[in-house]
Amino acid sequence: MKKLINHPDNVVRESLEGMAVAHPDLLKINLDPPLIYRADAPILNKVAIISGGGSGHEPLHGGFVGAGMLDAACPGEVFTSPTPDQMLEAAKIVNSGAGVLNIVKNYSGDVMNFELAAELAISEGIRVLNILIDDDVAVKDSLYTQGRRGVGTTLLAEKICGAAAAAGYDLKQLANLCRQVNGNGRSMGMALTSCTPPAKGSPMFDLGEAEIEFGIGIHGEPGRKRICLKSADEITEMLALSILEDSAYSRKVREWDEDKAEWTELEITDPPFQKSDRILAFVNSMGGTPLSELYIVYRKLAQICEQKGLEIVRSLIGPYITSLEMQGCSITLLKMNDELIKFWDAPVKTPALRWGL
C-alpha cells in the first residue's frame, strides 16, 4: 500500500490536525470526538446545518464547513459511519437556539446513528430535523443501504441549504428545501479502478485491465454491472441516460414529527427529469481522475442535455465527493428553479468551495 500516511490508525486524526493548522480562520477541530466546525459557531438566530459520514470522500464533508454552507461535519473513520456522540456534540456546539438540520446520506449506519443522535439532542432540548439524501439511481438496496444511496446531491444540498440558512430560513423551511433538493437531484457513477482503504491495506475490489464498474458506490460497493472499458463519450451517455431516463421514484422515508414527537413515515415520490428543465450539471472525480478527463465527460454531457432539451444553467466540475484515489467519475444533475439558483450563487467561504466572500 503506497500512501502519504504515517499509520493507518492515525489517518483521520492527523488529517484533521492538518486541517486545523491550515484553516484556523475558518475552522475549529475537535479530536475527541472528531468534529470540524465553524470557527465562529454558533451563529446567532441561524439554523445550524450538520452533515457527516465516513472519511475518505474528501473534501466532503469537512471541506464544506464555513460561512454559507455547513456549520459542522462529523467524520467517521475511512468508509465508516460516525458515531451518535459526534453528531450530538456537534449539535450542542453549533446550535444557536434556532435548531439543527442534519443532512444524512442514505447508508444504514449513517441513518441509524444520525437518528439516535437526533433523539439524544431533542431530549436535551435542541430542535433537530434529519433529511435523507438518496439520489443514486444506480441500484435500489445495496451493500450498506436500504433504498438508493446518497451521493453527489449531498454537497449541492449542503450549499443550497447553507445559503438558505444564512438568509434566515427557519428549521422547517430548511427541511422542506433540503427534501426538495434531494428530490430534484439524481446521480450515477462509475469506476475505472478500485481504491485502497488504509486500514484494509489492499484494494476494495479487483477490476480487470479492460473492465469498469458501472454504477459504483462511493465505498466501492458493487454497481449495476461490470462491463468492458468504453470511450468517454459512451460512458458519459450511459451515465447521463441512466439519470435522465429514470422514472418517478417512490419510497417511504422516516422523518421526525416535531408536533407528535415521534418518527413518522413519509411516502415521497420524485418526478423524473423533463424537457426544458433548467439543471445544474455536476461532473465529479472519484479522486484519481484528472481534471482534463472530467472536461471531456462534461463536453459530452452538455451535448446530451442539449439534445434532450435540458438547459444547463450552472455547473460544477472537480473532485468533490471522492473515494480516496479511485479513478472514475460520477454525474449529478439537479433540477433548478429561481430559488435554488439564488442560493447556489450566494456567497460561500469554505476550504473547498468558495466564492463571493
Place this chain on the structure above:
Amino acid sequence: MKKLINHPDNVVRESLEGMAVAHPDLLKINLDPPLIYRADAPILNKVAIISGGGSGHEPLHGGFVGAGMLDAACPGEVFTSPTPDQMLEAAKIVNSGAGVLNIVKNYSGDVMNFELAAELAISEGIRVLNILIDDDVAVKDSLYTQGRRGVGTTLLAEKICGAAAAAGYDLKQLANLCRQVNGNGRSMGMALTSCTPPAKGSPMFDLGEAEIEFGIGIHGEPGRKRICLKSADEITEMLALSILEDSAYSRKVREWDEDKAEWTELEITDPPFQKSDRILAFVNSMGGTPLSELYIVYRKLAQICEQKGLEIVRSLIGPYITSLEMQGCSITLLKMNDELIKFWDAPVKTPALRWGL
C-alpha cells in the same frame, strides 16, 4: 490504459471544448491554435499575462485564466511544449496596448518557443517580457531543462502578478515582481506512482511496490533519487528540509532588454530561507493523491516551519499543478512580504482559483 477519453489524439482538444461549454462566462477557447483566454479580453490599460506549457498539469494553466490571474493560457499536447504561434496569437488577442508578460516554466522547449513568440510579437509592435520560473530545488539540469525546473511557484506567480496587473502595475513593474516571486519561491516533489500519458499508453516510468521517486519532475523526469517508501512525516521532512536548507541559488537568465532591443544575460542570485521569514505554504497533489493525505503532509510541514522559526501566513492545499493521475505531492514555500500578501489576497475569479469576486 484506463482513461476517460475517446482517442489519445483528441484529449487536449476535447478537454478544451469541455472547458468552453462549462465556463462561457469566464473563458473563450480557440481550437486552432489551442488557446484559453478571458472572455472579456483585452482589458483596457491592463498589462496582459500569458502562461502556457504542456497539457497534463491541469488546472495549470487554463484553469487559472480569469479576472485577477491570467489573460490567456497556451496548452501544448500532453507533456509537450506549445508552439510559438500559440503564444503569438494569444498576445495579439489579449494585448490592450499595455504589453504582455509571459510567465515561462523553465523547460527547454517552453523557453525556446516563448522566446521565439516574444520576438515575433515585438516585431509586430507588441511589448513583451518573458520571466522564467525555475523554483524546483530537486535537480540542476535535467531531462528537459538547463538549470532548475519550473513547478509550484508558477501558479503563485500567476496569482500575485495577475492581481498586480489588475491593480495597475506596468510591464516593467510586473516583470520585476514576477522575478521577485520566482526568487522567493522554492519547491520539491515526490511520486508514489507513475502516470500514463494518453499518446504513450503506458506508464512514464516503473516504480517498485515499495519505492518512491524523490525530487520527481512534473513530466515524470527522474528526481534526485529512488528510495524506499517512508512515512508521510519522513517524506515531508525530506521535502521541507531540501527547500529550507537549500543555499543561495545563482544562475544566468536570458531576458529581453527593451532599450537595447536584444536578449541579455542577467546574473541572478536568490538568497535562502531565513528564520522569521513569513511564508506561504503550498502542498500540492500530483493528481491522484487524496486531499486527506495532503493535510497529513501539511500537518508535519507546519510543525517543521514552526521549529525553524518560519511563520506560515498563507496556505494552499490541493491539486493545482499535477501530472495526470500520478500519486505523490510537492511542497512549495514562498517568502512573503506585505506587497505579496496583498496581491495573494486580492480577488480572483477563474475556474480553479476563486475568491472575493
